[in-house]
Amino acid sequence: MNEGLNECNECGEDTSCIGCDGEPNSGAVIDNCDICAGNHTDCMIVVTIKPSAVPENMDYNITVHGAGFHQHPTPVCLYTRVSDSEEFNATMKVMDPSMGYCRANLEPGRN
Known part of the structure; x- marks a missing residue:
């Protein structure tokens, strides 16, 4: 994990976190289907x-x-x-x- 960055599910205004994709400040979050950076369409x-x-x-x-x-x-x-x-x-x-x-x-x- 990168020093000084927090593992986050939803970064919001926080610019010092790691997205669910492991990338710093990517903004990637887990959708309601438990898919990283998903668009809520892979399940019902x-x-x-x-x-x-x-x-x-x-x-x-x-x-x-x-x-x-x-x-x-x-x-x-x-x-x-x-x-x-x-x-x-x-x-x-x-x-x-x-x-x-x-x-x-x-x-x-x-x-």
């Missing part, structure tokens, strides 16, 4: 969903982070209402291979 994985729960009968954008998201075939978000386990789905709007969002509006559950 969901890493985070925010928020993970939403109230009924309200519009919410659910942000999905991961990898392998493409317009064709279009990914679909599946929601399950807790009160009665009824399922709903919405087409994901893909922003790039690592992020998309779905609009959720779950009808009120039956009592």
Whole structure:
């Protein structure tokens, strides 16, 4: 390891780190598919969903982070209402291979 350089996964503003490729200050980071300097397209994985729960009968954008998201075939978000386990789905709007969002509006559950 080069003296004075830190091994980093994400260098950000730090200009004294080694990228995942072993090169000083390359800026290379591991993508969501665990590929050094990858572009989030070598796998299909969901890493985070925010928020993970939403109230009924309200519009919410659910942000999905991961990898392998493409317009064709279009990914679909599946929601399950807790009160009665009824399922709903919405087409994901893909922003790039690592992020998309779905609009959720779950009808009120039956009592």
